[in-house]
Amino acid sequence: MRTRGDQGAGGRGGGSRTRRPPRPTRDHARNAAYDVVRAVDERDAYANLLLPRLLRERGIRGRDAALATELAYGTLRGLGTYDAVIEMCSDRVPDPDVRDALRLGAHQLLRMRVPPHAAVGTTVDLVRLRIGAGAAKFVNAVLRKIGSRTLEEWVPIVAPDPADDPVGHLAIAYGHPRWIVSAFRDALGGPDELPDLLDADNARPLVTLVARPGRSSVEELEAVGALTARYSPYAAYLREGDPGQIEAVAETRAAVQDEASQLVALALTRVPLEGDGDELWLDMCAGPGGKAGLLDAIATHGDLAGLSKEARERAHAPAADAAPAAFPGGARLVAADVQQHRARLVWQTTRDAAVLTVDGIEPAWRPGVFDRVMLDAPCTGLGALRRRPEARWRRDPHGIAELGKLQRRLLGTALDAVRPGGVVAYVTCSPHLAETRVVVGDVVARRGDVEQLDARAYLPEAGDLGDGPHAQFWPHRHGTDAMFLALLRKRPQA
Template sequence: MAESQHRSQHRSNSGSHRGRRPKRTIDKVRLAAFEAMSEITGQGAYANLVGPAVINHHQLSGRDAALATELINGTCRALGTYEMIIEEASGRDTRDLDPDVVDVLCLGTHQLLGMRTPPHAAIDTTVNLAGAVVGERVVGLVNAILRKITRHDLDGWTSILAEGLTGADELAVRHLHPRWIGHAYADLLPAEEVGPALAANNVAAVPTLVARPGLSTVEELVTAGATATGPSPYAASYKGNPADLLAVREGRAAVQDAGSQLVATALARAEAPDGWWLDLCAGPGGKAGLLTGLAAERDERLLAVEVAPHRADLVARTLRAHVTARPVTICADGTRPAWPQGRFARVMADVPCSGLGALRRRPESRWRRTPDDVTDLIRLQQDLLHSAVEAAQPGGVIAYVTCSPHADETAGVVEAVLAERSDLELIDAPSLLPEVTDAALGWYVQLWPHRHGTDAMFLALLRRRS
């Protein structure tokens, strides 16, 4: 299978396609989607960032904006699968095609197989797009490949691609995932849940709001039109634009997945001594915002740490609403402490990870990540957990958190650190979240989209002994 990562090495150095003059008349929606895909596959951009940017650039709104968003996110979500289908239909390796042609074909394939676009309309608009952004020389090729793709629906094509495969391999292909991710899920879930878990990643997450303690309440959000959703006691959902709510505009509430809320809540509920709290990897600030409010309820304060300057700035902006709580934000490396050791009552270590628990939010990431990415992160994750332990005072509690269910970067990291230290003990994390059922993984918490409607967050709680 051709990996979508390769395209940046073969694409011309022409840069962004914004502003290019098409030779054909083409609707702004398809052009915006193509420009976004070009940046995602050619420059490593993120769909959730570049998508809104190109939509705004083309001044799309309403149905057009929604259609462009679906074209971008839906194509990214099934990108590797669509490339395999294109190869099967054309008999050609996508690496032998112009990268722009591959992007155009993937957009057309999504319209044919992943949307309700009539086949003739999907082919006509895609051929028109190819002629406009690539040139007339590729029109016949694009037309021919798309017509061959119409021979089967998506289930038919994935059946062809999965022929001869069994178990996690077959489920991964049928549910539009790389096979290694299917195996990672199969290592953790009962066999009957692997398919539903993978399928849940193909359903866009509904934005969840957090009512930050001391600044707003779920009741205030409900009065403004939101709905209390749980399982977090601070969660609510809102069908409209969150910025329409006064509490969100003022920073007293924000968009935050309920899973992120729950791991912060568990840390706050654990028995611990009095003292400062530390958020070791705070960017972009969602958990820090919630932790600051929870600390203030105990008349305690939070130090938020972020290594990247632009993300540290985001954290500081997030915490501005907590005037009376007096949180502190610094830009520093969590593995090189710039703060007193052995001083913090509670430490949050939400470490950099593969992000396999947020695939429904980051549609392109499943095709960018590889098993090597997980391996490369493990040493950093262990170092950050060691640093978090050193920062905790005797009796202090450390939360090790990832937005990934992969065993190597979750339980594997915790157990490696436990084996190297004699001053740690595990806390029964599931017992601190009684409102969440079926999330216990031994003494750890593992959330899942298909079970809990949250990102697949992992939580381990540890106590530093004297």
């Protein structure tokens, strides 16, 4: 995985050597973390898939498992910062395996409260066993230099001056690629909240559960230790433990689902439709099924939690929008995805939905047959960087133009699929303007049959959603993913 200064061999402490196979050490947590960081760097592995497997296979549990997780995830999140400091402290470009060990040591020295002698000593031991004595000597010297200053002291040395280059400064200080910091600044409308947002992106998110209405309840989740959530009437937070061990989750009556993901689905069900009929809903890009699971339960059983009187009063419904309403049930969800394996996941997590493997841009349905359509469009996922530690370094701004074309085409077919008077929710797990407001603005301007509703009026539980008419969630404001929602009504025919 490249951040900067990725130029090739070096840092061996002199001379060539034969690569030794890994030897076991007692420091299971650091070995597992190192293996994860190496695998991500070397073969584009996914840390959130590999680490749990390694912990299971090696029998690493409890505090060791927590340490391995913090070491691996924290190191991967902070790569950009650590590489800048490593470059400053090295007299040669380290080889990738040595560099990954240095990154692991730098994370312990600069962001974790590991005492310097332990951070240096354990990393040097690991390098001696896994790579060789020469590399261990080099790592020892570099880590000692890194440990001579705190992160706060290093940042002004290795990052551009904030007065000349505020984005470049924040990119190094908070370990994010520069283009992502720029995109966040544009979406926030200015730099003021950037440090809070980037900081929130570096924290592990709470595990949020959804109790699917008619199938489970928040009370059932609270009875097994989950905590009352802030916004969604169906959410509960899990502080610790494996959600898969909870009976309701194992039985797909409940699931893991970010709170903003729950709320954007709920908002779609709350818009009063114009004209007759509210029986058939479509989730056009449903895999792996988070929103489909909730929409399927509400379609069948209704929005059982409904909206509190206070929330209803808080709902600011502009004249053109009717007030939010709790759906009474009695509808059917069709859930589609272009990828068969993702459609299968949707089938496994829903109960009553019809699940199809279909390309949303070549739809298998007649135009105008659906009353409500959810389009959770494929996107860069910049709003969920907290979840995949390495994701920020893998995203590429050059893909956005192609994604934008697909997003526009899918939004066009979603609007064709809904009946006049019906509603489409356009959702992305990205706040990037090119994937959100620009896509919606272009499609609405091109068609004469769509009006954009004030999405905030259907989310009275959550404030601070922006200037509208769309709603934008943020990790630093809401503790959720940075999810975007636009609600579009197809105008009734004259």
